[in-house]
Amino acid sequence: MSDSSVPTTGVEIRLASRPQGWPTHDNFEVAEAPVPQPESGQLLVRNKVMSVDPYMRGRMSAAKSYVAPFEVGKPLDGGAVGEVVVSASEKFEAGQLVLHSLGWREYALVDESQATTVSDEAPPNAYLSVLGMPGLTAYVGLMDKAEFQEGDTVFVSGAAGAVGSLVGQLAKLNGAKRVIGSAGSAEKVRHLTEDLGFDAAFNYKDGPVAEQLREAAPDGIDVYFDNVGGDHLEAAIGAMNDFGRIAACGAISQYNVTEAQPGPRNMFQFVTKRLSMRGFIVNDNGHRKRDFFEHVAPLVREGKLHYEETTVDGLRNAPEAFLGVLRGDNTGKMIVNVR
Amino acid sequence: MSDSSVPTTGVEIRLASRPQGWPTHDNFEVAEAPVPQPESGQLLVRNKVMSVDPYMRGRMSAAKSYVAPFEVGKPLDGGAVGEVVVSASEKFEAGQLVLHSLGWREYALVDESQATTVSDEAPPNAYLSVLGMPGLTAYVGLMDKAEFQEGDTVFVSGAAGAVGSLVGQLAKLNGAKRVIGSAGSAEKVRHLTEDLGFDAAFNYKDGPVAEQLREAAPDGIDVYFDNVGGDHLEAAIGAMNDFGRIAACGAISQYNVTEAQPGPRNMFQFVTKRLSMRGFIVNDNGHRKRDFFEHVAPLVREGKLHYEETTVDGLRNAPEAFLGVLRGDNTGKMIVNVR
Incomplete structure (x- = not known):
């Protein structure tokens, strides 16, 4: 041996x-x-x-x-x-x-x-990507934690990343009305709309996230998939329609800060707009692997899901x-x- | 006529x-x-x-x-x-x-x-109280939005108020391990523990909420019923055990502020501790009136639920x-x- x-x-x-x-x-x-x-x-x-x-x-x-x-x-x-x-x-x-x-x-x-x-x-x-942990993260976050429904307008931050790029595409493939992504460069923004089929995208470095999101989603959003935290989260809460849902997956904007940053100033909108937010970790969701694989593997095989x-x-x-x-x-x- | x-x-x-x-x-x-x-x-x-x-x-x-x-x-x-x-x-x-x-x-x-x-x-x-809107609010928030389960440790703010006092009692009557309330006077704190059966209570004016909560709930909390917002919410997030649940009912601390206040600095704990939070409004929950009445009216009749x-x-x-x-x-x- x-x-x-x-x-x-x-x-x-x-x-x-x-x-x-x-x-x-x-x-x-x-x-x-x-x-x-x-x-x-x-x-x-x-x-x-x-x-x-x-x-x-x-x-x-x-x-x-x-x-x-x-x-x-x-x-x-x-x-x-x-x-x-x-x-x-x-x-x-x-x-x-x-x-x-x-x-x-x-x-x-x-x-x-x-x-x-x-x-x-x-x-x-x-x-390690679409058929692995990032794929399962995107699937569980969108479908289970954000309770995605056909016709939803979906916003995802970190949209050019391993998870975000799959979230946006899965939403489109499952009947989202509109998918908006944020990323950190003009090239990534181009990639999202031209290669991955996002309806709109913006570079968060170009101006306040809240303003750019309002422009990209004039009728508000129903789902926010949060990879970023910070001002993205506040902007998303502000743009939420009634009964909107947030999947909290990560907060890369906060990982390297040495002092705790003030949180969203608009938390009361959770009540007035009946919002929900669920934090999750992919490791807790192994029981969804089979459904995930059955859903995603054919999309990869048929070339419908780009990674x-x-x-x-x-x-x-x-x-x-x-x-x-x-x-x-x-x-x-x-x-x-x-x- | x-x-x-x-x-x-x-x-x-x-x-x-x-x-x-x-x-x-x-x-x-x-x-x-x-x-x-x-x-x-x-x-x-x-x-x-x-x-x-x-x-x-x-x-x-x-x-x-x-x-x-x-x-x-x-x-x-x-x-x-x-x-x-x-x-x-x-x-x-x-x-x-x-x-x-x-x-x-x-x-x-x-x-x-x-x-x-x-x-x-x-x-x-x-x-107008226990059998009306505040009663239904307490019931729906605790049972549906916070998904209360027997054995949970429950924290409720505004605990001496119309809704909060019912939340704490309903939690105890349904098998909570421990119920903690916050209120704004020594007399209210006494009322919570001596008259209403709360396990612990504190006056939020006596010191930082986070510290007082940590002392009252050394093993953390599983449910937070939020009537108050502000630093109570941040303290509750910090005290949450894994898979904790927040029912967001109100934010009386924020109603009269003229400038938006910074939100919780620990939102990332939603991910690490897999927390969930649901905002709600009682008016959306008319379909729960019958269950509510069947649950609460006997408790009132038997003198088990004080209002x-x-x-x-x-x-x-x-x-x-x-x-x-x-x-x-x-x-x-x-x-x-x-x-």
Whole structure:
């Protein structure tokens, strides 16, 4: 079961220190670590692609949250797809591609219960984006948390990102009246309306979000999918029609602030307009994976759902890729090709 | 069908001008108006008791909202119970007591479709409080919007008010693990714990709400029933356990501010703790009246649900009673005895 092509050491990226405010390269350490030997029920996986995501910023802090913080001096982790190179499990064999959660390293020792076979119907990357965590996040947030209904006008922030771009397209494909996206560059805005079928989009850096949203949605919005928080959330509450619904998915505008920012000044509109807001985390929604897959996989196969990727080559560049996600350098999912 | 005891004129309270910030007596006018004659399908009702409620502050402003604004120069309106003195309807007869929405006047001309007979099972006042709008508000907010479950720890603000005092008691009667209330005086705090069975209560004027709440609910809260907004809302979000639920009913702390106040600085906790918040208005929830009545009427009959009232005598004192509600002078429901 051993594979003579496995070296004795591999690269891994460790958390060197916890960031205050915006993370920098100094918070990461590129290290060589011994390649472990799988014991019974374990797999040695050589990672091919890995994910960097905004939520990882939260795990760099020590604060207790819904996922355990990364530990200083230890490798980071996160979604990855790799090839089984040594299997000590009866369920997997060498050569198979598996999805697992031990990215940020060349070689991962994965428990068989933590690995999922990926089919070759789609490229490995897709299992980190449209068919993976970002896809399920978009689907659950839009359908379950925001209770999307045909005819809704939908606003999504971070609309050119991995999740946002899928939210807008899923809304259109399911009969939204109008879909509006916000993003952070003219090129992204063009991409949303010209490539992804958004009805309107704006660059939030061009002026107050509330004004730009009012212009893009003169009849108000029924659903807001929040990836951003801050002034986007206040603007969305202000633009909401009666019985509007907010899915709170993320707040990238707040991840690197060192002091708590004032919240929306218009919270009372929750009462007058009977609004609802639900925060959610994709990990709680594993029971929706099957419905999600049945809904989304055909759309991908038929080319109806576009998923963009921004790829960075080399594990050593993963910190830079992650910093880029926080800055908004990516269009669609940011993927690191490990080798 | 005429009643010779009906005078030709009656007192009514009109909106003299729209308040900026806190309303004053100058915003009201006490006037004499001709007593109208009912036409077919109408009733002339002599009001006995009427309601003054915080939500009326919103109607004094011109801003479009979920209920039409009061008109300057016209009488205000709101819940009232009175005796039919002249009936031009086949459905009602003189002498019956009816609940309707034309308070703030001695004599009301009520369409038969807008009147509901009240039984003598409970005093007329009860149909303006525990068996009326505040009762339904408490029931719908706690059970439907906050999805109360046995074993929840519940926090309610404005807890000594008409709605809040019922929320806390309904939670206890339905198996809450712990019920905490906030109010604005030591006497109200005593009333909550000693008379109404709250497990803990605090005076929000005694110190930061967040600190007092943490002390009263060391294991966090699962439900927050918000009557107050402002720093109460931020404190409640901060104290929420995972999957906590907020029913947004009112924001009395914000009704008289002339400039929008910063909102909660911890909105991102909606994501990390998977919180939900639903704003609601009792008028949308008429379909729950039957369930409400079946649940609450026996509790009232058996003396298990206490409802306090603060009464003010005389229609001319209704503006003062209303200003008192905004200041928090009342314990329980503020009722005006019209005569």
